[in-house]
Amino acid sequence: MITLSSIDLPRFMADWYGPPDRPAERALDCDHLPAPLHAWYDLAAKYSTSLLGIKRFTPPNRIGLRNGKLVFLSDPGDAIWGFDPNEPMSVYEGSLYGEWAKVPESLSEFLVxxxxxxxxxxxxxxxxxGSVENSRVRDVLASLTEVAIGAWSWPDVGHRLFMGQGVIVEVGPAIDNGALLDDLSGYSEVQVGAITSSRLAYLDEFxxxx
Incomplete structure (x- = not known):
């Protein structure tokens, strides 16, 4: 297993997106934020490209309270994430119309x-x-190492991450006939990302x- 605490976030970003291409200036309006979140905004400010694929961070000067939590991240639907101002290293997952649930990761781990x-x-x-037999998913993952992530409800329960050199794979139960990866009778949804096409050449074996 790869632990989240063992991953150096600036180094990972440089490996994935290239070196920062903007001046090394601190992000504005972040002094009220917990140190790990402030560091994230500082890191993102050094890149002209987006470091996100789906979710979006709230601009620091617009982070506000919602049901007792300061919301700093959201997805295009109604999922939101926030921290408790009285316990800033804890992260809570919720929705615009639901209750908060504590994420089993520290803020630093969550950001990684x-x-x-x-x-x-x-x-x-x-x-x-969208629907790959779990026995075949295991073949796809054979050369990768699982990341020890905490359980989130987003995008659904049962999602797992695996990493290799320049490759990341997210696996979760398929919409139809979906099952956890250990259930070889079921199917999984598989999203694969890589920094170059050559990193995915091994998938041609399947x-x-x-």
Missing amino acids: HNAIGEAVYNAPVTKYG PEID
């Missing part, structure tokens, strides 16, 4: 988890299988996978 998960969708090269 989010960056890796977003990189799968924001990669220069991607492949997707022409039967759509």
Whole structure:
């Protein structure tokens, strides 16, 4: 397993997106934020390209309270993430119309988890299988190492991340006949991202996978 704490976020970003291409200036209006979140905004400010594929961080000067939590991240639907101002290193997952649930990761770990998960969708090269037999998914993952992430409800329960050199794979139960990866009778949704097409050449070994 790869632990989230073992991943150096600036180095991961440089490997995935290239070196920063903007002056190393601190992001504005972040002094009220917990140090890990402030560091994320500082890092993102050094890139002219987006470091996100699906979700979006709230501009620091617009982070506000919602049901007792300061919301700093959202997705295009109604999912939101925030921290408790009285416990700023804890992260809570919720929705615009629901209750908050504490995420089993510290804020630092959450930010790494989010960056890796977003990189799968924001990669220069991607492949997707909406319904892949779990026995075949294991073949796809054979050369990769699982990341020890905490359980989120987004985008659904049962999602897992795997990493290799320049490759990240997210696996979750398929919409139809979906099952956890350990259930070989079921199917999974598989999203693959890589920094170059050559990193995904090994998938050509599985022409039967759509």
